[in-house]
Amino acid sequence: xxxxxxxxxxxxxxxxxxxxxxxxxxxxxxxxxxxxxxxxxxxxxxxxxxxxxxxxxxxxxxxxxxxxxxxxxxxxxxxxxxxxxxxxx
Numbered sequence: 001x002x003x004x005x006x007x008x009x010x011x012x013x014x015x016x017x018x019x020x021x022x023x024x025x026x027x028x029x030x031x032x033x034x035x036x037x038x039x040x041x042x043x044x045x046x047x048x049x050x051x052x053x054x055x056x057x058x059x060x061x062x063x064x065x066x067x068x069x070x071x072x073x074x075x076x077x078x079x080x081x082x083x084x085x086x087x088x089x
Contacts, residue, residue, distance in 0.1 A: 001083075002079040002080070002082060002083050003065075003067060003075075003079050004064060004065055004067050004068045004071050004075065004076055004079045005041075005062055005063060005064045005065060005068065005076075005079060005080065005083070006062075006063045006064075006065065007060060007061070007062060007063075007080075007083045007084075007086075007087070008060070008061040008063065009058040009059065009060045009061070009087060010058065010059050011056055011057065011058055011059075012057050012058060012059045013057075014057055015057065016057055017049075017052050017057050017058050017059075017060060018057075018058075018059045018060070019042070019045055019060050019061075019062065020059075020060070020061050020062070021038045021041050021042065021062045021064075022061065022062070022063055023037055023038055023064050026066070027064055027065075027066055027068060027069065028069065033069075037064060037068055037076075040073055040076055041062055041064070041076065041080065044073075044076060044077045044080050044081075045080075048077075048080075048081060048084070051081065051084055051085075052084060052087070053087060058087070060087075062080075
């Protein structure tokens with residue numbers, strides 16, 4: 001559980017990680033805002049895919065918190081990467 005998001009995961013039998021980002025209307029009523037954060041999170045995942053555990057593959061659900069509204073891209077990246085590093089342990 002990070003400052004801006006919660007990560008839920010379970011091991012899968014596939015040969016890759018699978019991701020899902022769910023941003024509720026409780027975060028923002030505007031679809032434009034929700035989609036912007038979804039795209040930012042997906043871009044962080046794309047750019048840092050090599051930091052995910054190479055042997056175990058997971059289905060990962062990312063649930064942003066209300067605090068994401070005041071965050072910057074750099075803060076999101078730091079938060080998500082710290083959550084991923086906990087996934088390795």
